[in-house]
Amino acid sequence: xxxxxxxxxxxxxPQDPSPAAKEPKPAAKNTHRPGDLPGQKASPVEQHKKxxxxxxxxxxxxxxxxxxxxxxLTVYEGEIFALLGSSGCGKSTLLRMxxxxxxxxxxxILLEGRNIVDIPPYKRTINMMFQSYALFPNMNVRQNxxxxxxxxxxxxxxxxxxxxKMLKLVHMESFVDRKPYQLSGGQRQRVALARSLxxxxxxxxxxxxxxxxxxxxxxxxxxxxxxxxNTVGVTCIxxxxxxxxxxxxxxxxxxxxxxxxxxxGGPREIYENPNCRFSAEFIGSVNLFDCTxxxxxxxxxxxHTDDFPSPIELGxxxxxxxxxxxxxxxxxxxxxxxxVPDEETxxxxxxxxxxxxxxxxxxxxxxxxxxxxxxxxxxxxxxVDRFKTGLPIWDDHVYLSWDPESCIxxxx
Amino acid sequence: xxxxxxxxxxxxxxxxxxxxxRRRRKAELLLTRREVTWRERLxxxxxxxxxxxxxxxxxxxxxxxxxxxxxxxxxxYSPIVTxxxxxxxxxxxxxxxxxxxxDEDGTYMKSYLKSLEVASFSTLLCLFIGYPIxxxxxxxxPATRNIMFMxxxxxxxxxxxxxxYAWMALLKKDGLINDVLMALGIIDSPIHMxxxxxxxxxxxxxxxxxxxxxxLFTALLKVDYTLIEAAYDLGARPVKTFFSVLVPxxxxxxxxxxxxxxxxxxxxxxxxxxxxxxxxxxxxxILWQEFFNNRDWPLASAVAIVMLTILAIPIVIFxxxxxxxxxxx
Numbered sequence: 001x002x003x004x005x006x007x008x009x010x011x012x013x014p015q016d017p018s019p020a021a022k023e024p025k026p027a028a029k030n031t032h033r034p035g036d037l038p039g040q041k042a043s044p045v046e047q048h049k050k051x052x053x054x055x056x057x058x059x060x061x062x063x064x065x066x067x068x069x070x071x072x073l074t075v076y077e078g079e080i081f082a083l084l085g086s087s088g089c090g091k092s093t094l095l096r097m098x099x100x101x102x103x104x105x106x107x108x109i110l111l112e113g114r115n116i117v118d119i120p121p122y123k124r125t126i127n128m129m130f131q132s133y134a135l136f137p138n139m140n141v142r143q144n145x146x147x148x149x150x151x152x153x154x155x156x157x158x159x160x161x162x163x164x165k166m167l168k169l170v171h172m173e174s175f176v177d178r179k180p181y182q183l184s185g186g187q188r189q190r191v192a193l194a195r196s197l198x199x200x201x202x203x204x205x206x207x208x209x210x211x212x213x214x215x216x217x218x219x220x221x222x223x224x225x226x227x228x229x230n231t232v233g234v235t236c237i238x239x240x241x242x243x244x245x246x247x248x249x250x251x252x253x254x255x256x257x258x259x260x261x262x263x264x265g266g267p268r269e270i271y272e273n274p275n276c277r278f279s280a281e282f283i284g285s286v287n288l289f290d291c292t293x294x295x296x297x298x299x300x301x302x303x304h305t306d307d308f309p310s311p312i313e314l315g316x317x318x319x320x321x322x323x324x325x326x327x328x329x330x331x332x333x334x335x336x337x338x339x340v341p342d343e344e345t346x347x348x349x350x351x352x353x354x355x356x357x358x359x360x361x362x363x364x365x366x367x368x369x370x371x372x373x374x375x376x377x378x379x380x381x382x383x384v385d386r387f388k389t390g391l392p393i394w395d396d397h398v399y400l401s402w403d404p405e406s407c408i409x410x411x412x
Numbered sequence: 413x414x415x416x417x418x419x420x421x422x423x424x425x426x427x428x429x430x431x432x433x434r435r436r437r438k439a440e441l442l443l444t445r446r447e448v449t450w451r452e453r454l455x456x457x458x459x460x461x462x463x464x465x466x467x468x469x470x471x472x473x474x475x476x477x478x479x480x481x482x483x484x485x486x487x488x489y490s491p492i493v494t495x496x497x498x499x500x501x502x503x504x505x506x507x508x509x510x511x512x513x514x515d516e517d518g519t520y521m522k523s524y525l526k527s528l529e530v531a532s533f534s535t536l537l538c539l540f541i542g543y544p545i546x547x548x549x550x551x552x553x554p555a556t557r558n559i560m561f562m563x564x565x566x567x568x569x570x571x572x573x574x575x576x577y578a579w580m581a582l583l584k585k586d587g588l589i590n591d592v593l594m595a596l597g598i599i600d601s602p603i604h605m606x607x608x609x610x611x612x613x614x615x616x617x618x619x620x621x622x623x624x625x626x627x628l629f630t631a632l633l634k635v636d637y638t639l640i641e642a643a644y645d646l647g648a649r650p651v652k653t654f655f656s657v658l659v660p661x662x663x664x665x666x667x668x669x670x671x672x673x674x675x676x677x678x679x680x681x682x683x684x685x686x687x688x689x690x691x692x693x694x695x696x697x698i699l700w701q702e703f704f705n706n707r708d709w710p711l712a713s714a715v716a717i718v719m720l721t722i723l724a725i726p727i728v729i730f731x732x733x734x735x736x737x738x739x740x741x
Contacts, residue, residue: 101641121644134642138660147656148646199646 049076052235053098053203058107060093067093069259070107075203080229080236082250084243084282090259091239095205098237099128111202122151127201131208133192135180141167141191142176148199166194169228186217193225197232204229206238210245222248243283247271255279271331276412280329287330287377293320301409302348303328307375313348315404320411327410334406335379337367339392342401350401353377355392365391369398471720478713479504489710508714520698520715524722527695530609530684531677534616538624538673539666541617546628546665550635564622576615576686583611583687607689615683616673623672631665664737667730675723695719 053075060068068090075081083091096102098109100121108115116124127148135144145166149159167173170190180188189209196204209225210218226249229236240246246253247267255262255270255278263270263279274280277288294302294311301314305328312328320326336342342350356376357368360383367379379400381391392398480489494501512520549560567575582588583605590602605611635658643653659666681696688694695715702712 099641099645101644121641122647122649126645128642128645130638130642132636132638134636134638136639136642136657136660147643147648151647151649151652195646 049079051075052077052112053237054110054113056108056110058094058097058109059105060090060097060102061105066090066259068097068104071259071261073254073261073264075235075237077235078233079252080226080238080250082246082253083237083239083256084241084246084253085256086241086282089256091241091256092207093259094256095128095207095237095239098203099126099205100124125199125202126205127196127199127203128205128207129189129192129196129209131211133180133188133212135188135191135195137180140177140179141172141183144180144191145195145198148195152199162198166198169197169231170194185213186221189213189221193228197228197234200232201234204234204236206236208240209238210240210242218245225249247283255282257282274329274408274410277327277329277410280408280410285332285378287332287335289328289330289375291326291328293318293322293324293326295322296320300404303407303409307371307373308351309372310348310350312407313404314407314409318409324411329408329410330402330406332366332378332380333364334402335377336401337369337379337381337392338399338401339390339396341399349404349407350399351377352397352399355394355396355398358392358394367392367398369400474713474716477709478508478717479506480710481505481507482708482710487709488707505710508711509718511711512714512718519693523693523695523698524718526692527678527719528722530612530616530692530694531674531680534613534620534677535624535670535674537613537617538621539670542621542624542628542669545621546625546632549625549629550632564625567618568622572619573682573686575619576683579611579615579618580606580686583614606687609688609692611687611689612684612692615687616677616680619683620673620677624669627668627672628662628665631662631668635661664734667733671726671730674726678723679719 051074053073055071055073057070057072058068059066059070071094083094085091093102097104100116100119104117107117109117111124111126116126136147139147142163145163146159149162154162164173167176170193172187172190172194175183175187175191180191183191189212206225210221213221222245238246238249250267252264252266253270254264257278262282263275265273270279271283274283274286280286280288289305289307289312291303291305291312294304296302296314296318298317299315301316301318303312303314303326305312318326341352351371353369353371355367356370359366359368362383364380364382367381369377369379371377377400476492477489480492482488483490490503490505492502492504494503515521545564549557549564552560580587584590585602585604585606587606589605590599593599594602639657639661640653643657644650648656679696679699680694681700684692684694685697699712699715699719702708702715706712
C-alpha cells in the first residue's frame, strides 16, 4: 500500500517521465553535449518550486585533500534529496557542513536566502538524524525528544504537547519511559527521527538512515520513513551509499565521486539515462562496450565495436564526428536472451555466444554469456513461470538481442 | 545429578523466567552460571585474604580498643572480656564516643568539620583543574599524550615528603615565590603563605591531582562525541552541552576521581602538619596527638572509627551508583 503511494509521489516529481511512457526520446539528449549535466538546469516544473537550500562553489579541504570540491546544488522545498556515493566521496563532509559541524574552506550555503556558513550548529534551523542515532543514554525516550525543545525555553505544556505529537507520529507512545538501551534498533531510529523532527526544522538531514539496521527492517523502514517525512512535509537531505535506499526514498539523487557531483536527477533518470561511465556503473549493473561512431543521421546512428560482428544501431542521432570513440552502455535486463536467433533484428543489435555462468537469484536469473570476441555479457531474465522449461542452461549456444532504444551512448 | 532431577531444576528455572523481572534476572544468571573451579577460587581468595588480614582484622582490633578505657598498663587500655569467679564478663565502654560528640571545647567535632571542609574543597579544586587537563589529554595526539602523561606522573618519582618540603621552600616568607614577586615589584612586603589554609590546599591539590586526572581521562576517552554534536544540533549551547551531555557521560570518572582525592585528603596528616598553620587542626593531627602524645588509645581508636564511618558514606554511594550503572549496561 505504501509502495503504491510512493509511486504516485514519484510520478508527480519534476523531471520524472510518467511511468506509462515508453523510453523517453529526449532522454538521449545528454549524449549530444557530453559536458552538460542534466538535472542542474531547472526544468519547467522546478522553476515554480521554491528553492530552500542553495549551495554554491562549496569546498572543504583537509590539508591538501579536497573532501568536497566546489559543488553547486539547489534543493527545493518539500523534496527528499539523496547524496549517493561510495565511502570517502565527500557526501558525509557535505552533510556535516550543512549541519554546521565542519566549516567550509570556501563557498556559501544559503538556507532560505540566508548564508549560514558562519552560524554555529546550535543556532541553525536544521536538524540531523545521526547514523548511530546519538540518543542520549542517560535520558529516556520522552527526555530525548524534549531535549531540543527545552533549549528553546518553551513552556512545559507546549513541550509535552509537541513530544506527544512526535511520539504518535513515530508510533512510540508506549515506550516513553524506556532508556535507549532498552529499545531495539528500529525503535531507536524512530526516537531519533522524532527527536530531530520535534524542533520542526526547515531542513532535515539524514546520515545513512538505515546504516544501523538489518536488511529486512531496512526495507520496511525506508517506506515508513518516507511516509513520516511526507506527513510532516519537511525538506530532507540524506546521505547513503546504498543505491536501493536512495532510489526508493529520494525524489532526486546526486551521485558523488571524489568530492564532486557526477550526476543529479530523479531515480529513473539516473538509471535509464546515466551521463557518464561512472554513473552507469555506480547505479545497477551494466554492460559497457568501447566503440567508435560509424555514421549518424537524423534518426539513426551506427556504431562499431570489436565485440560484435555487426554494428550497433542506435535509435537517435549523435552530435559527434564520425570515427569518434564512445562507450555504449546496455543494462542486463534490456538484453534479451534466446536459444533461437531473433529474426526481427535484421542483423544489427544482436550477437551470439555461450552461457558461461548462471546466477539464480529467485526473482531473476543472471546469464553471463561469453561472446566469440572473449567479452562477457550479462543478461537477466525474470523468473515469471515457476515451472518453465526450455530455458538456456550452462554451455548452451544462445542469441542476444536488444532494442535500438536500449543502448546509451556515453562519451565520458 | 540424575536426568529427571536436572529436568525438574530446569523446569523450575523456566518457571522463574516467566515470573517478574527481578526474579527473572536471577534465573537467567542461574542458567548462564558456570561451575567455578578450585583454581579460580584460589585466585579470588587472594584479595579476600588481603582484605581480611590488612583491613578487617586491624579494623576489629581498633574497634575493640575504642570500646575500652585507658589504663596505665601494657597495652594501655582496659580489657573488654574479664573472668571473675569463673564467670565471663564483657564490659563495653561507650564513653569515648560520647566524649567525641559532647566535648565542651568541641575540638573533635571542629576538626572533623575542618577536615571535611578541606577534603571537599580540595576535591572540587582538583576536579576543576583536572577536568580540562584530562580533556586535553584525551584530545591530543598519542605522541603528545605520552609526553603530557610523563609530565603528570614525573613528580611522583620524588618522595612525597621531599616534595612537600620543596613547597615549604617555595611558600615561606623569604621563599622563591615571595622573592620573585618582590623583585618584580608586584608586592612590597612578603605575603604570608606558609602555615595557612592556602598552603594546605596547594599541597593537597598538588599531590592528589594525578589521581583525579587519570579516571577522568579514561572516562573522556570513552565519550561518544556524536552525542555532543547531537546536543549542538538540537540547539544546546556549549555550556549547556557540557553539563547535560559530557558530565553525565563522564560521571563514573568524576565519581572515581573525587573518591581518590577525597578519601586520602580527609585523613591527610603530613601536608597540614608541614604546610598548615596552628589554627587548622585536622583530624589527622588529633589522631596523632591522642595516640602518641596523650597515649589515650581508646579515644584515638574511637576518633578513627568515626572517621571511617564518615568515609564509608561516600564509598557506599559510589558503589551503589556503580552497581546501578552495571545493571543498566
